[in-house]
Amino acid sequence: MSTLLKTDSGSGMSKEFTSSVPNLVSENFNDCITSLKVIGEPWVAYEHTNFQGSQYVYEEGEYATLDRNNAFSSLEKVTDDLTNPQITLYEHTNYRGRSLVFxxxxxxxxxxxxxVASSHKVQRGAWVLYEHINRSGAQLVARASRDMPEYGWFNDRVSHLRPLKTSDFQLLQAQGCPSFHPRTRLTLPSRRHGRCGGKGFPGLEWRRSWTKRAAWCR
Incomplete structure (x- = not known):
């Protein structure tokens, strides 16, 4: 699968990535993102470099406003298989105490x-844990390859959780139609003034591009 991350500074410059970006400073796009659009797999934006600090998840869609403006320093593409998600939350650290499966x-x-939750194990998929109900408050991304034995500051704070959605491409695969590869795009226009020098391109055109591999899915 070909995944493309496209960033725009709003001053006529753009950058494209095919994998996660651990440091937006090195790309001259640090702390200047004010809106974005995702086509394809979800992405996680982080407050600090190397995927540290507060986390913000963005699934396929257009986001004219963000949870926080001018505050992201790294970006991570979610590559997990998101079908048939399952997570187990534990009452205490190190997977002890009462547990519930979701x-x-x-x-x-x-x-x-x-x-109540203080640790978790993800059996399948990727999940977002929220500090408050109705998908609000601080977020913690939970993934199958990254079990968490201790939440630290997030301990006893989980009030809502949800699995990340399957992208269009993964749905096609599940339906037995792997004939196309989407180019997943994430656009990150920056503010009009300040270090990054721009707010974004009004009317920026977006479109999904598919690479034909064999035949049309019927």
């Missing part, structure tokens, strides 16, 4: 596990 989005305030 396969769908859940508002924990309606049960007895709200503000």
């Amino acid at each position: 396969t769908t989005e859940t508002n924990l305030c309606y049960g007895n596990f709200n503000d």
Whole structure:
């Protein structure tokens, strides 16, 4: 699968990436993102370089406003298989105490596990854990390859969780139609004034491009 990350400074310059970006400073695009558009797999924006600090998840779609403006220093592409998601939350650190298994989005305030979880294991997919109900507050991304035995500052704060959605390309694969590869794009226009010198291109055109490999899916 070909995944493309495209960034625009708003001053006529753009950058494209095919993998995660651990340091936007080296790309001259640090702390200046104010809107974005994602086509394809989800991306995680981080407050600091090397995928550290506060996390913000963006799935396929257009975001004219962001959770935080001018605050991202690294970007990570989510490459996990997002089909049939499952996560286990544990009451205590190191996967101890009571546990609950989830396969769908859940508002924990309606049960007895709200503000209780202190660790987790992801069996399948990728999940977003939220500090507050209705997908609000601080976020913690949970992935199958990264079990977390201790939450630290996020301990006893999880009130809502949901699995990340499957992209159009993964849906095609699940339907037995791997004939096309999408070029996943993420556009990051920056502010009009300041270090990055621009806000973005009004009317910037977006379109999904598919690379034909064999035959049209019927």
